[in-house]
Amino acid sequence: MNRRSEQDKNSERERRVFxxxxxxxxAIHRLAAxxxxxxxxxxxxxxxxxxxxxxRQADGVLSMVTxxxxxxxxxxxxxxxxxSNLAVGVDNIDLAAATRAGVAVGHTPGILTETTxxxxxxxxxxxxxxxxxxxxxxxxxxxxxxxxxxxxxxxIHGATLxxxxxxxxxxxxxxxxxxxxxxxxxxxxxRMARSARSRRLRAxxxxxxxxxxxxxxxxxxxxxxxxxxxxxxxxxxxxxxxEAEFATMKRTAILINTxxxxxxxxxxxxGALRAGRLAGAGLDVxxxxxxxxxxxxxxxxxxxxxxxxxxxxxxxxLKMAELAVDNLIDVFEGRxxxxxxxxxxxxx
Ligand code: NAP
Numbered sequence: 115m116n117r118r119s120e121q122d123k124n125s126e127r128e129r130r131v132f133x134x135x136x137x138x139x140x141a142i143h144r145l146a147a148x149x150x151x152x153x154x155x156x157x158x159x160x161x162x163x164x165x166x167x168x169x170r171q172a173d174g175v176l177s178m179v180t181x182x183x184x185x186x187x188x189x190x191x192x193x194x195x196x197x198s199n200l201a202v203g204v205d206n207i208d209l210a211a212a213t214r215a216g217v218a219v220g221h222t223p224g225i226l227t228e229t230t231x232x233x234x235x236x237x238x239x240x241x242x243x244x245x246x247x248x249x250x251x252x253x254x255x256x257x258x259x260x261x262x263x264x265x266x267x268x269x270i271h272g273a274t275l276x277x278x279x280x281x282x283x284x285x286x287x288x289x290x291x292x293x294x295x296x297x298x299x300x301x302x303x304x305r306m307a308r309s310a311r312s313r314r315l316r317a318x319x320x321x322x323x324x325x326x327x328x329x330x331x332x333x334x335x336x337x338x339x340x341x342x343x344x345x346x347x348x349x350x351x352x353x354x355x356x357e358a359e360f361a362t363m364k365r366t367a368i369l370i371n372t373x374x375x376x377x378x379x380x381x382x383x384x385g386a387l388r389a390g391r392l393a394g395a396g397l398d399v400x401x402x403x404x405x406x407x408x409x410x411x412x413x414x415x416x417x418x419x420x421x422x423x424x425x426x427x428x429x430x431x432l433k434m435a436e437l438a439v440d441n442l443i444d445v446f447e448g449r450x451x452x453x454x455x456x457x458x459x460x461x462x
Contacts, residue, residue: 134165137200144436145439160181166187173446174195175196177198179200195218198439198441199438202226202282216460216462218459228286238342240396242368242394272297275287275296276334277344279303279346279373280328280344353376355379360386363391369394370396371399396417397420445461
């Protein structure tokens with residue numbers, strides 16, 4: 115072995131990565147074979163002061179959506195070179211501050227798309243057909259007989275689904291909807307804006323067909339029986355769905371949110387559901403998380419809530435852990451992470 119590769123090996127051994135929660139073992143073992151791993155081995159996340167103290171000693175952090183890296187925290191971590199988030203969303207990290215500091219931010223898009231869309235469609239079905247409510251009804255001994263008006267819900271087949279966030283998960287949701295014979299409307303994002311005119315022409319040609327149709331937010335809200343959110347949480351999407359949007363939606367509509375809780379104004383959501391201005395909601399994300407046990411939403415029978423488990427399948431969480439490790443190794447080998455959320459970063 116020449117002197118250069120010997121030196122590289124030594125510096126690799128000195129490298130430290132703080133892993134903020136137990137993740138899939140094969141990924142941890144692979145990481146531990148290359149660097150020193152400091153593992154936060156607890157069900158609960160490290161408290162902010164602990165996160166900062168551990169990350170101060172680290173060259174990389176393998177983080178979760180529950181770990182907040184604001185500008186002050188990032189400034190306090192001069193040794194840190196990479197934050198590798200076990201998620202596609204990076205709203206827990208101040209990307210501009212990370213870029214200024216030369217800290218690469220890795221994330222895990224793509225591999226969780228289908229798993230998350232499965233859950234989103236599952237919530238749609240559960241809310242439309244009152245599956246969780248029906249289960250509670252049976253368990254609490256209220257099922258006395260078959261009844262012609264018992265637990266009536268809403269049809270999914272033939273209904274209109276409005277997708278806000280026409281990215282990987284939004285389009286995976288549309289593929290599921292096609293199997294149910296749904297009509298799909300979607301709100302185009304910024305990157306699609308350049309070709310907006312040609313899309314409008316195409317959209318009108320598509321009218322009446324099963325092809326997803328690009329429409330304005332107002333038309334999407336007005337015409338959809340189900341509205342499903344798939345945008346990232348940014349300054350532009352925070353509280354994107356509030357009182358005005360609920361007032362525009364059909365009273366029979368159901369909202370599905372598997373994106374981020376703060377995209378919806380929580381008090382407007384509770385108000386619309388309570389007042390019967392919205393028929394139901396299927397939520398995998400809330401604001402705040404976890405939702406308080408006293409939250410008014412939990413009193414409403416027409417809301418189905420899961421604890422932010424969109425990507426939580428065995429296979430997908432393993433792939434996410436492996437990819438999060440790959441992203442870190444890329445940085446230690448002098449490259450940007452293969453999935454980099456701040457691609458303009460100049461590595462430290
Ligand atoms: P993605 O492929 O980047 O799609 C996001 C889409 O949103 C893009 O097409 C983007 O379009 C669009 N968009 C952004 N801002 C918009 C705006 N203001 N108006 C309209 N469209 C806008 O991401 P993804 O993989 O589908 O994931 C979407 C989000 O789901 C993530 O950011 C994450 O927060 C959430 N998620 C949650 C779970 C869970 O466990 N529940 C799991 C995975 C992901 P342009 O780029 O063209 O603007």
